[in-house]
Amino acid sequence: MRVASLLVAAIALAACGTATPTPYVAPDLFSDDFSQDSGLWETFAEPDAKAQIAEGHLSILIAEETTVAFSLAAINLDDFDLTVAASLPNDGSTSSYGVIFRYIDGGNFYRFDITGDGLWGFSRRQDDQWISIIELQASSAIQIGAGTNVLRLVARESDFAFFANGAELGRVADDSLSVGRIGLFASTFDSANARVDFDDLRVVKP
Template sequence: MEGGPADNAYGVVLRQQSSGREFYRFKISSDGYYGFDLRKSAEWEDIVPWTKSDVINTGKASNQIRVVCQGSTFSYEVNGVKLGECTDNTLASGMVGFIVEALSQGGVEVAFGNFTIRELPGK
């Protein structure tokens, strides 16, 4: 988080379809929450609703996000601590990217760095 209101969301987009309208996203916020959801048919489905975590650095502090997608299972961690995992088989593959969202007012500034994609061992 570089600047702007704490009422925000930022993270990674997973398995985005070529239309750009269907994807998963793992998101965190500058006020210490995380969530995992699915965008499909112009609707959002919460797979993991916004959940508070003391692991997430708040304010303008940096956070390290890691998501492992293995089949229909997604495990997610922030700052080296596994927060959980979930299962959904709606989207089997797709593109990856970033997401930044201002929830109540504009001006959110986020910087991403050191982005790595790799195949899991044994796959």
Template sequence: MRKKLASVLVFLLVTAVLTACTGPQSYTETFDAPGTWRVESSGDVVGEVRDGVFDFTVNADELTSWTTAGEDFSDGIFSVEATQVAGPNNNAYGMLFRVDDENDNFYSFQISGDGYVWIGRYQDGGATEAEPIVNDWWFESPVINQGNATNKLSVQAEGQNLIFFVNDQEVGRVTDDAFSSGDIGLMVRTLGVGGVQVQFDNFNLDPLPLIHR
């Protein structure tokens, strides 16, 4: 009886360990504390955690800047709230996922203050031209709250299948296998006029629904 009980306990322990190792990933960042996100303060870029948000300003007229969290994720539902605070509406801001920091390779999901979407991949940090993977370049979307407003960006990533949402409305989907896992990040771009300020909050990674696993 003792041997049988011991075998059952070993089986349960192994099962628990395997479940922990292979179970769905989750993450929550409310920016109530500095955490692990990279910050910067220079003439061109100011990015800092303060007052419960990641406050990100790009002052240069033509610049792409991003920050990462120092994490490593693959599949799940990534989401972040982004609020444009100041600057011209001809801008770009959004989230990064599956970031390879060493080589500056990542997927980027961007919107603009004047109601456009850009979804694509960067390689070598854009040293080679960034490549769109949904539509040919920027495309207009009526679901974006334009100007100084808040938008929720979400990506459902399951292997090579990626679905993109703004304010819980789908804006694109694609099958792409360029990057399978990596860090998460935030991005702000200026497109000719500087002073774009965006505040990010509530970056979450939720497990995929059971039907997808």
């Protein structure tokens, strides 16, 4: 992964599209089946990537190599229990996807990654620097390729737990970021033309 290229793309794509919504405090229960575009999620269409809500999904499509794109919701969260289904209709074994949370700006957020070839990891972007908290590692719980993965992330103060398809992947503590927006992302490595469809997102208090 060429981190510099991914970072530049992420900042550029995050800045485009609709105007940034004003975050608000989330209720105890929030869900979205993406059956319609309520205006809650950022969407955009650029030559390299786009995020759209259509056909019952929030879809992120990337046309270029080493590119990351994400859609942020207008919700500020501190502690939460989030689940979302994600699928790779075009196989996408050389791409990654997942959840961004406690997003403050393009230089400060957490990222929960799943790759199309069955790896997962957890990292922090802080002061424009990447810090790997849990290195990418394999898990038999993750569906490879075009399968659907139900991701779950539980954030309680500085403690985080990560799940795929009902199986716990790991736990870790980090107190660097305490509150911020949530988002969904997709990225490519050395191959282009990735697509990730997100569906059935649900957030409750942990």
